Amino acid sequence: MNNKDIDTPDGHSFGDLQLPQLSATLAKFYCVNGKSDMNLIADCLQCKKSYSASTKATSNLVIHLRRVHKVQYADYETMKAAEENNKRESCASHSPQHKMTSFFKTKPLQENKFRTNYIKQRSMVKKLLDSIACDQLPLSIVESKTFRALLHEAEPRFVFPSRTTLRSSLLLQRANDIKSQLIKEFENLSLIYLTLDLWTNQKMVSFLGVTVHFISSSWELKSRVIACDQFEGRHTAVNIVTAYEDVVTKFGIRGKVRKVVADNASSMVRAFDICLPGLYGNEVKNESIKENGDIDNVDILEEELDLNEVLALLPPDRSSCFARTQQICIRDAFNDPSVRSSAIATVIHKCCSIVAAIRRSTVAAPFLENIGVSLQAPNATRWNSQLTMLKSVLKDVNGVNSAICLLGSCKNVQELKVVEIAMLKEVVQISDAFQEAMSQMEGENMVTLSCVAPVVFVLEHSLKLFMESKPTYCLNLANALQSSIKKRLHPFLDRTDVIAAAVMDPRFKLSWLSCEEMKMKNISKIVNLIILQSTQLSLKNTVQERKFFMTVNTNQDEADMSAKRPRLFAYLPPAGKLNVSPSTSDTTAVKAELNSYLGVLAFDVNLLRYWQENKSFNILKPFARNILGCCATSAPSERVFSKAGNFYTPERAKLGPETFRALMIIKCNADMI
Template structure:
């Protein structure tokens, strides 16, 4: 191999195995030297473009520093300073940073030998103070060798960066209901390898047996800590059977934290071991689970469906329980359709029409063509489901919306739409009735709604049915049967303690939505009793605190008695004084506090009732009771949504998942932030 020419550029380069190339020692780049006649021009350009600081260092030392020529007594040469010298304000330079100052003449020709007349100047040449050269820092995007090597090596076991990526992968699997086998999919592995080549993707077994159980324990601890800070919780429960025929029981807790934030947390989605869903087995399962979580004494109310075994199970338990509004509406509508043959026949005909279009691609294309001709929205028809009454409403409403398109396409298909003008009228009026129930169910299904909405929803539905009039006998009879069923199933809605107190504590409704004045007065009396019981509990707690330690002087002030601490009078001086209204309300009797609260104007329907109680500290007793009676939702929809998640997890691709693993995945899906 030919030795490199004597040039300072070779400090940072070395000839490659192919002599036509040179390797950069700084970034390992391969630079061409040219073929035949080798040059260093490309290497200088690379150094200047990629390693500017090294380029500047070499440019300052490429040729030996010239010697300053002696000064002529008759003439003097102007002095020039190199452009890369720093200003005089910089600090004193290091010895190796000192630069020479040279005249233009000396830069072009060697210095002449000094003559006799110049000897004095040669022995004592003119010297300028040293000027240091400005040091240019390397570019921020320039890698060091250590950083470059680090980027080419895989993360070591236990590396924090690898643990972070693994945790994010597991988090994605849990929150997005992805199968554990996604870590084996080629596309996913290719994506991660592109984003972080150093990351070694863990196996499915590692995620299932180590990472996810660890995440479950961490999140469970956080849920336990959060529940431990609250004295009252509401509960919803439901049962579900997976595609692999495994039974699960769900328990979802609802509560307000210290900041009046409304929470819904999945407590358990537990594999149900019993073969038969008996009331005894369900009751034992619920009570045991709540005992394991130390929540048995905190349950205020349980919202459940109307299944006979669930009802019987909770009747055996010590917990107060109420029926789900949505399930009860399902039973009400079933009662209304029980003896209405005409409406049943219309439903059957509509079901057949929709089924024809759903199962024929030709009919579907013809319907789209008719929709385009009529300039109507190109929507599909909806097939109803027997277990969901609102699906019947959606089927009828969509069919009525697409009536003209259906009739036009049916004539092109020679398909007989077996509905008379009277039957279309019946459909239109049945939609009006069902829409009342649909709107009420929609409100009750919101995640921010509580049982304070039950009395307003029930009474407004009854009022809407009372005012509904129809000229069609079967529709009027349908309305009468619905009204009778509502009154029978909700005959005691205003006298139910939890419904009544929750409605009173809702600043949007208070007592204005009660039909019966006696029920309102009874609810106010019950609320006053709750305030008295709450005050007695606080006094008992204060008494236990004050009797601990030394005996106190009975002449102490009221503020000292409340605090139970000799320093209380000093602490009270640091506190912001309460407003007059607040101080006055503290001295009100329970009845006076309730009447003062009820006398205030109602909030707007869209107002946040939890924000109201967070900010309103005037009625302290009612504020505390709001955390007890405003936490239970009006339906079990939240628990049913839990099983929608479970269905996504235990799908056909993952039907063999272990029930315990399903439990963890559902828990993490609902409780991960």
């Protein structure tokens, strides 16, 4: 079409007007063919289609090339890049124009740095916080030039937070995030178990440690630390229960705590031995009437308060720490007059003096180290550390005696005699089972409550075998240990939850009991406990309606049977079918399922995996998950204090309580990070 043949709206032809021009690059692909209002009309030289564009915005023309004519679009991009390059070279050939910044002194710009809310920046800050807490690094690490250079080499765009921001904001926010995750996790649980303990550091500042334990729906044993807070005031029962209430309220677990495991301190016992008036019969009601002087107040209390709500306010049951009780059991035996006045006590005291003298010597200690002997110093509060000391001495008695000779004129100890060595060997022999039991009960990330009852019987069995061997020196010690076990450890056998946990452990079941009458008596207790807990967990209908006798599923159990077992439990009968008489009464679902479960003993199995993969015991399975989540000792709380002690070093004497609490929450719940 000729431009002269086109008329404008006002009657003028384009021959009288000058058409706008495209860039030199686009002109090779389009031909301007007219003008409409403020836009121009260009025809594509390839497809002859017309497109509207302006002299300042030609994106329509470029988009058409990119979508329809890809080859021509590639040529366009190449030509455009060459055109821009020519412009830059042309500008560089002329004298550069001065900028305003050349006349002022300015700070260097932080180019290409992450913004605060950028995902990568937030992720790196979180990892930095986790590293500081878990590796117990000082907060001043963010001011270290070498550390900053290291991270700058890894990620130059990362912006370091200041030490003040780290302490006052970021650490607290990270701890609150973990706390929110814990609260959300606890919402899905019907019951949990706690361990609680008190600790005082070198600066005489007290701390309360609280840990939570449960078995998840995927049958994983979980341990969470919810408190390592500074404890103010005296260690009285009122202060302890007040601090406990604050912790459980913050995490929303009031009413879910089934049991608290703590030591046997009198204040700890009284803290969880509190009851409300009017709830436990006439005896407590009468005491409340005497205090209040008005019986109507008690009646109003019973009528207005919901019983479930009141029970949720009561402290949970307290359980003694089995490891601490075992420690007291051994201490009582060694403090028995017949043992304390014997030659055994003298030899042990002499052995402690030898170890102390050699460890202080600059000649004897390197001598033993060169021959591969390391003497372990005893700990006054840990009996098993004293046994470890005796074993380290007996490892190479000749070397120890040679080291004593190297002490020279300064020595105040004598070499060990043959009779004394024989005494020490008997002490180690009788105490070895107690040390192995202690290690078993204080294990981390393992079910411990199910081991309590078998361990008590194992200790009595080991003492029986020792006395049958007719010892020469430690007969009085063996008798003292037997009496102490009956006094200290036998009360654990009266607890139904301890018996039930042992039975729900497929490695033990009832194999640790030899008396058939005791087996049936304990089975009856466990059945009642299962029905009680089933009622509390709204499973009463399931237990009452389903009455059937399950056949023994021996295929899976017999496939897992193995004679492998730790030396501590070697006295138990071999794996295989057990002789458990069925109940002669009417077989309910619980009794039938329990008798079916007790039919086969399989020791070398993973306890939690056994219940996770088992599909036969629909009533026992939730009961086992609830009962096996409880700890037998307060060792988890003590491990928390071990970590806390590493934070309170002389270099970190000014660590604030809020910062310390945040660091401990992050470090002790590292598996949630």
